[in-house]
Each structure stands twice: as C-alpha cells, then as structure tokens.
Amino acid sequence: MSDENKLASKFDDWQRMRLDPTRCPVRNVLDHLSDKWTTLIVIALAGGPRRFGELNRSIPDISKRMLTQCLRNLERDGLITRHVFPTSPPSVEYRLADLGRSLLGPLGVLIEWAEASHQSVLDARLRFDGIPPST
Amino acid sequence: MSDENKLASKFDDWQRMRLDPTRCPVRNVLDHLSDKWTTLIVIALAGGPRRFGELNRSIPDISKRMLTQCLRNLERDGLITRHVFPTSPPSVEYRLADLGRSLLGPLGVLIEWAEASHQSVLDARLRFDGIPPST
DNA sequence: AGTGAAGGTCTCAGTTATAGACCTTGTGCG
DNA sequence: CGCACAAGGTCTATAACTGAGACCTTCACT
Numbered sequence: 001m002s003d004e005n006k007l008a009s010k011f012d013d014w015q016r017m018r019l020d021p022t023r024c025p026v027r028n029v030l031d032h033l034s035d036k037w038t039t040l041i042v043i044a045l046a047g048g049p050r051r052f053g054e055l056n057r058s059i060p061d062i063s064k065r066m067l068t069q070c071l072r073n074l075e076r077d078g079l080i081t082r083h084v085f086p087t088s089p090p091s092v093e094y095r096l097a098d099l100g101r102s103l104l105g106p107l108g109v110l111i112e113w114a115e116a117s118h119q120s121v122l123d124a125r126l127r128f129d130g131i132p133p134s135t
Numbered sequence: 136m137s138d139e140n141k142l143a144s145k146f147d148d149w150q151r152m153r154l155d156p157t158r159c160p161v162r163n164v165l166d167h168l169s170d171k172w173t174t175l176i177v178i179a180l181a182g183g184p185r186r187f188g189e190l191n192r193s194i195p196d197i198s199k200r201m202l203t204q205c206l207r208n209l210e211r212d213g214l215i216t217r218h219v220f221p222t223s224p225p226s227v228e229y230r231l232a233d234l235g236r237s238l239l240g241p242l243g244v245l246i247e248w249a250e251a252s253h254q255s256v257l258d259a260r261l262r263f264d265g266i267p268p269s270t
Numbered sequence: 271a272g273t274g275a276a277g278g279t280c281t282c283a284g285t286t287a288t289a290g291a292c293c294t295t296g297t298g299c300g
Numbered sequence: 301c302g303c304a305c306a307a308g309g310t311c312t313a314t315a316a317c318t319g320a321g322a323c324c325t326t327c328a329c330t
Contacts, residue, residue: 126215
C-alpha cells in the first residue's frame with residue numbers, strides 16, 4: 001500500500017469519528033508541534049539538556065512568555081522533563097524524555113523533506129506571486 | 136550519526152544564521168504545515184482530487200475562510216494545484232502536485248509516531264494534571 | 271545600597287482565527 | 301415568473317492568542 005493510500009484510509013477512519021480532536025491523534029498530538037516554537041525547542045534539546053536561559057538565547061525571537069508556555073506543554077505531554085536545582089537563584093534544566101527522543105526520528109525525516117523542498121517552495125512562491133498583476 | 140546529533144548539528148547551523156525565518160527551512164516551510172488545518176487538508180487530498188465543498192465537508196469544523204486561506208497557501212507553495220471547470224456555477228478541484236505528494240511519506244512517518252504515542256501523551260497529561268491540587 | 275543573573279509571571283496592545291452573513295451566476299420547481 | 305438553492309468564495313465583527321516589555325524574588329558581588 002502506498003503512502004498515499006495509507007494516509008487516505010487513515011483519514012477515512014478519522015472522518016468516521018468526525019475528526020474528533022479528543023480522539024484523533026493528528027489533531028491531538030501534532031497540533032502542539034505546530035505552534036511555531038515547539039518544534040524548534042525540541043530540536044534545540046536534541047543536543048542535550050539545556051537551561052531556560054540557554055533556550056531563550058538559542059531561539060532569539062521567542063519571548064519568555066511563549067518559551068515558558070511551550071515548555072509547559074511539552075512537559076505536560078511527557079516529551080520533556082524539568083529539573084530544578086536548588087542553587088540560588090535556582091536554575092532549571094530541561095531535557096528530552098524518552099518519548100521526546102522518540103520523536104526525533106520522525107521529525108528528522110520531515111526536516112529533511114523541508115530542506116530538500118525548500119528551494120522548490122521558494123520558486124513556487126515567486127511564480128505564484130508573479131501572476132497577480134494581470135488583467 | 137544518530138538522529139539526535141544530526142538534528143542538533145543542523146540546529147547549530149541554523150543558529151549561526153540566527154534562525155532567520157527567510158532562510159531556515161523549518162521555519163519557512165514547516166510553519167505552514169503547522170496551522171492546524173493544512174496537514175489535515177494535505178491528508179484529505181491524499182485520496183485523490185477533491186472539490187472545495189467536499190473538503191469543507193471532510194473537515195467539519197473548518198470555516199470556509201480558513202479553508203480558502205490554507206488552500207491558497209498550499210497552492211502558492213506549489214504543494215497543490217487548483218483547477219477551475221467552466222461549468223455553472225463553476226466548480227473547483229484541488230489536487231496534490233508532485234511536491235505535495237512527496238510530502239506524504241515524511242508526513243506519514245510523523246503521523247505514525249503520533250498514533251503510536253497518542254496514548255503515552257494522554258497518560259502523561261493525566262499524570263501532569265493530577266499533580267497541581269497539591270500543597 | 272545598587273546591580274546583575276536566575277526563571278518566571280503579568281499586563282497591554284496588536285495580530286490572527288472563527289462564525290456567520292452576504293455575493294454572483296445559473297438551474298429546477300411550482 | 302419568482303423563489304430557493306448550489307457552487308466557491310469574500311467580508312465583517314468578535315473572540316482568542318501572541319509578543320514586548322515591566323515586574324517579582326533571592327542571592328552574590330562591588
């Protein structure tokens with residue numbers, strides 16, 4: 001069975017449950033990975049444990065607010081763990097949990113696709129944006 | 136080289152360009168896949184060409200506005216093509232372009248991970264949410 | 271006493287999504 | 301004839317979410 005058909009038939013399954021967000025894995029699990037920062041954070045943690053401030057500096061344009069929020073979500077979903085060290089001021093370290101590490105493979109595949117397709121997408125955009133000044 | 140390290144070293148590369156969204160493939164290409172509906176649309180199209188109305192019904196809780204917007208983005212990025220048939224009222228068909236079809240494999244891998252991890256994530260959430268009423 | 275770092279939280283504005291009304295063209299129905 | 305409806309969208313008003321930046325607490329250093 002091709003990827004195409006495999007996905008299509010899964011979609012049919014999900015549709016039968018009306019894509020109920022509480023039961024559909026795509027919507028339930030992947031939605032978080034969408035929020036623009038989460039993926040980046042997971043990748044940043046691929047290199048090993050990182051502290052809050054390090055992550056903040058690694059991803060220059062994330063705000064602390066969003067960073068905190070994404071980290072909480074990841075922790076809640078069991079993808080990362082949070083360790084507080086009782087130094088003063090206390091320092092906090094985040095690291096991938098097993099579940100989070102298991103995501104690295106699939107994520108890597110997707111990222112390879114993104115890198116391979118990057119130029120095609122850019123070209124397509126130029127072509128598309130070149131059309132409108134017509135009529 | 137492990138997935139872990141591969142990703143980590145890519146992240147280092149991107150960081151060197153300060154994760155500039157115009158050049159970083161993840162941010163540039165994958166961000167669209169994030170917007171909650173796009174992935175679903177791509178999967179829906181995996182089964183073959185679909186018309187606007189069909190897609191709208193396939194994904195019950197998407198609004199026409201968002202559907203239109205996502206479809207435009209996908210078309211702009213060259214992942215799908217749009218065909219208008221001069222019937223009346225005109226009907227419009229969307230189908231995956233080659234580039235879009237090439238995404239199906241990577242996406243499938245991620246979705247398999249999501250399905251496999253779904254229960255673990257749900258469990259983790261319960262555990263996490265069970266903690267707060269403390270102190 | 272003042273300053274800086276640690277890891278956050280809070281507020282306010284600005285951005286983005288959503289629901290739902292509305293538009294246009296043409297066909298079927300009574 | 302006159303009305304409703306389907307197609308594929310667009311427009312508007314409201315709701316939700318984001319991001320910038322101020323603020324908090326505890327120490328060490330000067």
